[in-house]
Amino acid sequence: MNSLAxxxxxxxxxxxxxxxxxxxxxxxxxxxxxxxxxxxxxxxxARAVRGQQRSRRDSVENTLKELEERRKKSKSVVxxxxxxxxxxxxxKQTYIIIxxxxxxxxxLGGIIxxxxxxxxxxxGFAGAFGLPRWFLSFLKKRRExxxxxxxxxxxxxxxxxxxxxxxxxxxxxxxTVEAPEPVKSEFRAIVETQAIGMPLGEAAGKLYERMPLxxxxxxxxxxxxxxxxxxxxxxxxxxxxxxxxxxKKMKGKIQAMSQEAxxxxxxxxxxxxxxxxxxxxxSPAYINLLFTAQLGHILLAGSxxxxxxxxxxMKKMINFDF
Numbered sequence: 314m315n316s317l318a319x320x321x322x323x324x325x326x327x328x329x330x331x332x333x334x335x336x337x338x339x340x341x342x343x344x345x346x347x348x349x350x351x352x353x354x355x356x357x358x359a360r361a362v363r364g365q366q367r368s369r370r371d372s373v374e375n376t377l378k379e380l381e382e383r384r385k386k387s388k389s390v391v392x393x394x395x396x397x398x399x400x401x402x403x404x405k406q407t408y409i410i411i412x413x414x415x416x417x418x419x420x421l422g423g424i425i426x427x428x429x430x431x432x433x434x435x436x437g438f439a440g441a442f443g444l445p446r447w448f449l450s451f452l453k454k455r456r457e458x459x460x461x462x463x464x465x466x467x468x469x470x471x472x473x474x475x476x477x478x479x480x481x482x483x484x485x486x487x488x489t490v491e492a493p494e495p496v497k498s499e500f501r502a503i504v505e506t507q508a509i510g511m512p513l514g515e516a517a518g519k520l521y522e523r524m525p526l527x528x529x530x531x532x533x534x535x536x537x538x539x540x541x542x543x544x545x546x547x548x549x550x551x552x553x554x555x556x557x558x559x560x561k562k563m564k565g566k567i568q569a570m571s572q573e574a575x576x577x578x579x580x581x582x583x584x585x586x587x588x589x590x591x592x593x594x595x596s597p598a599y600i601n602l603l604f605t606a607q608l609g610h611i612l613l614a615g616s617x618x619x620x621x622x623x624x625x626x627m628k629k630m631i632n633f634d635f
Contacts, residue, residue: 397523399452400495408445416441456495460524463496465561468532468554475547481536482513499524514540528557571631578627585620 396403403411419440423433467488474484482504489501499520506516514537521530531553539546592600603609 394522395449395453398456398525399449400456401449401452412441412445415444419444457524457526459493460495460499461526461528461557461561463493464528464532465554465557467492467496467500468550468557472547472550472554475550481546482507495524512540514538528560531556574627574631578624578631581627582620582624585616 392405392408396405396408416437417440420433420437423436424430470488470491471481471484474487475481485500485504489497489504492500502523503513503516503520506519507513514533517536518533521533532550535546535549535553538544539549589600603613
């Protein structure tokens, strides 16, 4: 029994020694350790690359957050900014004086025309607060359309200049000489703002405040991100130019497709006025009751309200946002 126990213990000891030395080789554990060591050596470089990508992504995200906060702050447009967006060089005092003058003239016109004090007051209020604001909106819309027509060509000038090796600021200076208005004046403002010490990305972001269009916002974001995070500016602006031209083509197609509906709306809207004019010429006594009797005034007011509602509905159906 003692010899069997000694033999068993010796066999277990020899087997344990063999297991310790041969198992790592047979199981591939040493190969795994070598592979892990080689991977560990390459980890610092991979971490550096990932760190650079993460820093660039963080920079882009921070830039977008700053631009979004700036856009939110600029949503409440002040009077001076609205005047500048319309392309006028008026001061606030000039605008207020002109508005008051228009209101007084329309009020006096209502008094002289025997329209009554309430009607004259309504005319004066519309002349002082409504007509000048509508005039600014009209000029602003017209100026924005001119800007959109010439803006893709200006972006193409920048793209070709960058591909030729010119600096971005020199390309913008070329636009201030060759581009039509209002693109010329807007890019001149960017160059002049950069000349007084403001970074070029921030100066390009100011374009959206003077020209509140998505296209101007895209341009400011592209320039700001390129200035902070780097990247292929020519490729980014080339994509922007292509998007601008595609939007312009889509706008032209929409206008062409909606011309029939606009013509129909114009005919339907002018038909009651044309019929009233013809009846006034042929039978003035028949239609004169609408202007002399109180019931006629009520009918005219109701007809005007319904006509206005119909015109607004047709306008909403015809205009497309894209």
